[in-house]
Amino acid sequence: EAGVAQSPRYKIIEKRQSVAFWCNPISGHATLYWYQQILGQGPKLLIQFQNNGVVDDSQLPKDRFSAERLKGVDSTLKIQPAKLEDSAVYLCASSLGPGQGTYEQYFGPGTRLTVT
Amino acid sequence: GESVGLHLPTLSVQEGDNSIINCAYSNSASDYFIWYKQESGKGPQFIIDIRSNMDKRQGQRVTVLLNKTVKHLSLQIAATQPGDSAVYFCAEISLYNQGGKLIFGQGTELSVKP
Numbered sequence: 001e002a003g004v005a006q007s008p009r010y011k012i013i014e015k016r017q018s019v020a021f022w023c024n025p026i027s028g029h030a031t032l033y034w035y036q037q038i039l040g041q042g043p044k045l046l047i048q049f050q051n052n053g054v055v056d057d058s059q060l061p062k063d064r065f066s067a068e069r070l071k072g073v074d075s076t077l078k079i080q081p082a083k084l085e086d087s088a089v090y091l092c093a094s095s096l097g098p099g100q101g102t103y104e105q106y107f108g109p110g111t112r113l114t115v116t
Numbered sequence: 117g118e119s120v121g122l123h124l125p126t127l128s129v130q131e132g133d134n135s136i137i138n139c140a141y142s143n144s145a146s147d148y149f150i151w152y153k154q155e156s157g158k159g160p161q162f163i164i165d166i167r168s169n170m171d172k173r174q175g176q177r178v179t180v181l182l183n184k185t186v187k188h189l190s191l192q193i194a195a196t197q198p199g200d201s202a203v204y205f206c207a208e209i210s211l212y213n214q215g216g217k218l219i220f221g222q223g224t225e226l227s228v229k230p
Contacts, residue, residue, distance in 0.1 A: 043218075
């Protein structure tokens with residue numbers, strides 16, 4: 001079974017520039033998550049999608065971050081404009097969804113963003 | 117200036133010894149407590165979980181203990197191997213509140229000396 005795919009794996013940009021990350025979840029997984037992991041910390045949820053609808057975006061800095069999952073499969077996360085403190089690993093995860101007998105989330109390898 | 121991450125707690129053990137990694141959690145209403153392993157350059161990988169109504173659960177070479185009185189979770193790794201070197205995170209999840217959001221704790225970096 002193919003895992004969660006993310007691209008790019010690494011990105012270096014200057015502050016105030018824009019960047020976008022892409023995620024392809026495991027086939028059949030209805031729920032998709034974006035996490036931000038700052039160096040030395042555990043992942044923090046930014047946004048959770050159920051199919052193409054947003055379930056939780058309470059910790060997404062909406063003045064600069066946006067995310068979409070238009071067809072309920074792939075998702076993109078965008079930062080515009082980037083700040084130095086956005087330097088982190090951005091992880092995508094997916095799960096079957098509620099009522100499927102398991103809550104388990106499967107994580108992709110992440111995109112390491114460096115803002116200079 | 118450049119932001120600096122928190123310094124992770126570290127645990128260094130000799131190959132073949134047992135390892136114990138500890139975690140304190142905050143939400144008494146969480147349904148499951150989970151341990152994840154994260155190797156360098158990879159996403160977190162599920163190791164083992166324990167339901168909130170249990171005290172102990174065993175897997176292959178791993179045991180998780182839950183002490184709800186003091187809100188403490190531990191992961192025991194038997195006969196630690198070099199491949200166990202990674203950062204270990206505990207996490208908690210409440211399935212019926214917060215939409216099943218995983219809340220991660222601070223990690224512990226395990227180093228295994230050959």
